[in-house]
Amino acid sequence: MNTREIMVLTIICIISGFCLFAVHNLVKERIEKTENTEMIRLLSEIFPSSEFAEENGIYLARSKENGELEGYIAMAEGKGYGGSISLMIGIHKDGTIKKVKILKQGETPGLGARITEENFLAQFEGKSVDEVMLKRDGGTIDAISGATISSRAVVEAVREKMLELAYLWRSAG
Amino acid sequence: MENLLAIAVGMILVNNIVLTRFLGLCSFFGVSRRIRDALGMGIAVTFVMTCSAAITWFVYEYLLVPAGIQYMRIVVFILVIASFVQMVEVIVRKKAPSLYRAMGIYLPLITTNCAILGVVLINTEVERYSFVASTVSGFSAGIGYALAILLMAGIKERLEIAEIPESFRESPIGFIIAALLAMVFMGFGGMV
Amino acid sequence: MKEFTKGILKRNPIFYLMLGLCPTLAITTAVENALIMSAAFLFVMIPSAAIISMVRRWIPRNVRIPSFIVIIATFTTIIDLLIHGFLPRFYEVLGIFIPLIVVNCIVMGRVEAFASKNPVRESILDAAGMGIGFSAAIVVVSIIRELLGRGYVEIFGYTVIPSFTRSPIGVMILPPGAFLTIGIIIAIFKKKGLLKGV
Numbered sequence: 001m002n003t004r005e006i007m008v009l010t011i012i013c014i015i016s017g018f019c020l021f022a023v024h025n026l027v028k029e030r031i032e033k034t035e036n037t038e039m040i041r042l043l044s045e046i047f048p049s050s051e052f053a054e055e056n057g058i059y060l061a062r063s064k065e066n067g068e069l070e071g072y073i074a075m076a077e078g079k080g081y082g083g084s085i086s087l088m089i090g091i092h093k094d095g096t097i098k099k100v101k102i103l104k105q106g107e108t109p110g111l112g113a114r115i116t117e118e119n120f121l122a123q124f125e126g127k128s129v130d131e132v133m134l135k136r137d138g139g140t141i142d143a144i145s146g147a148t149i150s151s152r153a154v155v156e157a158v159r160e161k162m163l164e165l166a167y168l169w170r171s172a173g
Numbered sequence: 174m175e176n177l178l179a180i181a182v183g184m185i186l187v188n189n190i191v192l193t194r195f196l197g198l199c200s201f202f203g204v205s206r207r208i209r210d211a212l213g214m215g216i217a218v219t220f221v222m223t224c225s226a227a228i229t230w231f232v233y234e235y236l237l238v239p240a241g242i243q244y245m246r247i248v249v250f251i252l253v254i255a256s257f258v259q260m261v262e263v264i265v266r267k268k269a270p271s272l273y274r275a276m277g278i279y280l281p282l283i284t285t286n287c288a289i290l291g292v293v294l295i296n297t298e299v300e301r302y303s304f305v306a307s308t309v310s311g312f313s314a315g316i317g318y319a320l321a322i323l324l325m326a327g328i329k330e331r332l333e334i335a336e337i338p339e340s341f342r343e344s345p346i347g348f349i350i351a352a353l354l355a356m357v358f359m360g361f362g363g364m365v
Numbered sequence: 366m367k368e369f370t371k372g373i374l375k376r377n378p379i380f381y382l383m384l385g386l387c388p389t390l391a392i393t394t395a396v397e398n399a400l401i402m403s404a405a406f407l408f409v410m411i412p413s414a415a416i417i418s419m420v421r422r423w424i425p426r427n428v429r430i431p432s433f434i435v436i437i438a439t440f441t442t443i444i445d446l447l448i449h450g451f452l453p454r455f456y457e458v459l460g461i462f463i464p465l466i467v468v469n470c471i472v473m474g475r476v477e478a479f480a481s482k483n484p485v486r487e488s489i490l491d492a493a494g495m496g497i498g499f500s501a502a503i504v505v506v507s508i509i510r511e512l513l514g515r516g517y518v519e520i521f522g523y524t525v526i527p528s529f530t531r532s533p534i535g536v537m538i539l540p541p542g543a544f545l546t547i548g549i550i551i552a553i554f555k556k557k558g559l560l561k562g563v
Contacts, residue, residue, distance in 0.1 A: 198387045255479045
């Protein structure tokens, strides 16, 4: 490659970098704001009357009224039939589940994808970690018929996360 | 968490990059007429993918992230891939002319093969693999691609003596085959 | 004018030239996805063609491919950032296929074959024609897939075609359905003699 060729390519790269830097700066804050807003929206769906603070990778929910700790929200990942399943688990401060939300999943529509349905997820509410297992495995959760793997993935993800965070409510008595 | 075998099986069977993730399709339909061509293309793609995965991992971790310019990834990755392929072509043409005659023509096609950039983006953005996992992923993706394209070529060679309705000849039948292959590969779901 | 229309039917990039297949099959699971993708594609295609046509005399032959790539990649990154910031929901759905516009054979192919050798006005028309041909194709495919695969069509929250069946053909929104739809469409076009030599 002769000098002229290198020069032209370099100039193009520099102009490109410049343009991208400019656009990135314009959009940067917007992106952050959108991600934050989205996160707060999801957290508020679980604990409607709380404010949130992040600590060690999980969110603590404190009542807006009196600042008392209401519970915890953690993210978890499960290995589903069609890839990773992302979930959000809301836990009361006594260690029972408040709500499980599915954020992202790639399961089979009509079968495994039904893990997002209220019928399935509502089963988790109020349960403690020992009860979080599929009925056929000895627990209290009904799997979605025809979608055992997807159901089990969710159950295991919730269970593991709860075991991991058990120290939080164990010490609270 | 990073199970290398799971990644490999995932890329080759469960989430085959061609039949499930829809990457590398242009070359998939274009270069799958003869098993020989398919094999050459498959090997070339596997090689480029593995090396690209490795190189781009370094570029991402040690250049883009520290400088905070991840948004430049598209430009940088594609330049890295294009330069690498160019370099390989030159070297192969000089040092191994017979190899070049067998395979060299596929190399320029690979630069714009969306599979390469796609896999690289998956490695760095979607799954955020480590170096080893990225390379394994790249290699497996190449194998998965080769598998798909070989199956397609094999079937197409057989179809040459079959009676196909006029309007389905050439392109459409290729898509129907792909649909059937995709269905077969769907059966691998849940293995990982 | 002919430059513009040829991209839509006779030389339709997807059904005839068989370029740009990857996004066509991947994101046509919903009509709204196809619409956003079309917009993104045109955003990359037309300015890239225009700029490349403008500077075509100054770019030495040997470095033209890398130069084109950088220019196209720049516009691709811009639309990627814009969608990330202003349409985050679609950013998730379209995923890696926005960045993949840069290696979309249609863009690179047309730019190399046409824009780099022709004046700006014609290049823009060519790019626009190809872009609209692409857009039309993916919207049509997505209508078929969403309608048959989900039973209804919903765009940006508005139900355009209400649900008319309890049991849609689920496979249509899965990979096999994608291949099947395109294959059958091309076969139909061939039968009607709309495409030659495919």
